[in-house]
Amino acid sequence: MKLFFYELRKSFLRKYVIVFLIVFSVLDVTKISLNYYQGNIDPILQENESNQGAAEQMYTLTKGSITQDKFTFLKKEEERLGEIYSKKLGNKDENEVTYSGNLYEDYRLLKLYIAEGFHYAENYSQYSKTITKIAEDNIGYYKKQNNFLSAMENKFIADTYSRRNITSFYRSDAVESYFDDFFSFILILIMCFLCIAPVFGQEYETNMNVLLLSSKKGRIKSTIIKMMASLCCGAFITLWFCLVDWLTYHLLCGFEGLDNPIWALPSFKESFLNSTITHFMLSEILLRVLAVIVIVLSLLILSLLLKKPLYVGGSFLVLLGGWYLLSRLSVQSDMLKSLVGLCNPVCLYLNKQLYQEFHYLEFGTRFYLMSNISIAGNIILAVVLILILFGLKRRMN
């Protein structure tokens, strides 16, 4: 445990690392705040003050559990304002209900910020039934054709998408933006580089490598502890920025409807995941940690091989670039390209498509979800990198 602390102290608990962590956290919060106030997260903020108030008022009346009253209210308002809008009845009669002071604006705000989301939630169960029905029909068809793999795929669809519904309506812009925000990934990568790049290099720079090799715990045990400390550091950095992201979004936008199923978010309409938004948020953090673990292990190998942080940085950039390009091959019909694309940490971290839609790869008589392949591929990659790290260390000793 003491050695672990000292390894942390050597590379991570350093003034410049803490300063960078604080500066990057401020940068992250600033970036999200700017996005928010420019209306890039919640487009309502692009409206003028009275429109914002109107949209908020309409939303307060419709959000939460979808009840008959809310349904009727929305329908009536849509009809009333729709009629005024289509017949150009102008503005406004005495005692007419208006939210923004302008009936045309009311109609636009209602359609844009409320009705669309509300109807999506309300109609989702019908969508689920349609998908399930098509899949069930397909099962029978493919069985007759002796195409058991396609029958299995359709059975999976039927099982996964059946009996789905959305029972409450909440605006999803904030949560969607949270899932799409990858700025902190860049900060995590820079932080990882700052912490991990010198791990092995500094032992050579300070002539401590020979001293370590001449001590009982300085050989394999110290390498294991270095690796563990680096992984903990990578995991901490990831969790820290996830927390900063989550808190900033939550404080600025106020996440709502986190107990809703993930398909309540329109971008996850076709998702095969059967979990709540909260569960997906937590699982996504774990996936990010796994991706960063693979990145940290790669950095450790580069640090061991190249020693000088400048060389480590250069190769790290090339590696990340390669991974990014490969990750774009992930959702492909070509199995080999897909596999290569899926088994890298950048894909695991950035490719939401794998969870938003039903993507799979066929191996023989079975099919596997691409998201699972990506997770398994990255775990295997992590194990291989650990073996390479220890193999290299042993050789270099």
Next chain:
Amino acid sequence: MELRINNISKRYGKQYALKDFTVSLNDGIYGLLGPNGAGKTTLINTILGIIKQDEGSIELDGKDVRKLGSHYYNLVGYLPQYPQFYKNFTCREFMEYMCTLKDVPKSQISNRINELLDLVNLSDSTAKRVGAFSGGMRQRLGIAQALVNDPKILILDEPTAGLDPKERIRFRNIISKLLKERIVILSTHIVSDVEYIAKEVIMIDRGSLVKKGTLKELTEQIADKVWEIHTDDTTANLLMELYSIGNVLATEQGYCLKIVSEKCPASGAVHVVANLDDVFLHYFGKEET
């Protein structure tokens, strides 16, 4: 305690870094002398177990050190060449780290560190960052860390390189205190360091043992090979080209040269008392023409 190095050889490609090297060491300080590239560091790394010899064996009290396994590392202390250590660690943190690495029992760590920092005169700097240490302080910290496990074999690689005379004297005095029941190997090419404190000198060149003996034995062996001559400018230049020159002193008449040579270098040359510098020159100096 006896450390026996039996016919060890180490090759890098076709080049021998150590060739059939045999030596036996007992408690006391041994100076390891040799020119650059002689094989000193390879020998040290082999004794430390950092690199494995291709042939031969190293035995401690008759037991092959390879068979001692990790226990052997607890018997060894090492100060590497030009140590920098971790600049962001305080002196005490660094010592604690080394104690942990070398498996010093927890209950003994604090006392051991106090004792050693006291020995190397760093008691007042325990909270100071290693990055703020002078070269001399860093070397002293290096000795302290090498002693945390109370090693039976202490190896110091170029410990006085880059130190000013005052620090070198202080360093030598500390080393002299460490003699008790311990083999100390002091690798250097600064001859005077060895001359003052070493029990015996091991001379190595091109990976092979050239000579081993006490200062007295070594100087006696070349007693008739060290000459002094007073000469003029022209002859002095000629002699400097032909012989290994131990010293050149400008005098009113010209120069006073100390020459190491098998035969009398010139008429008027007289025998003088040899020192370790002369021994070094004799074995590693210019080939006579």
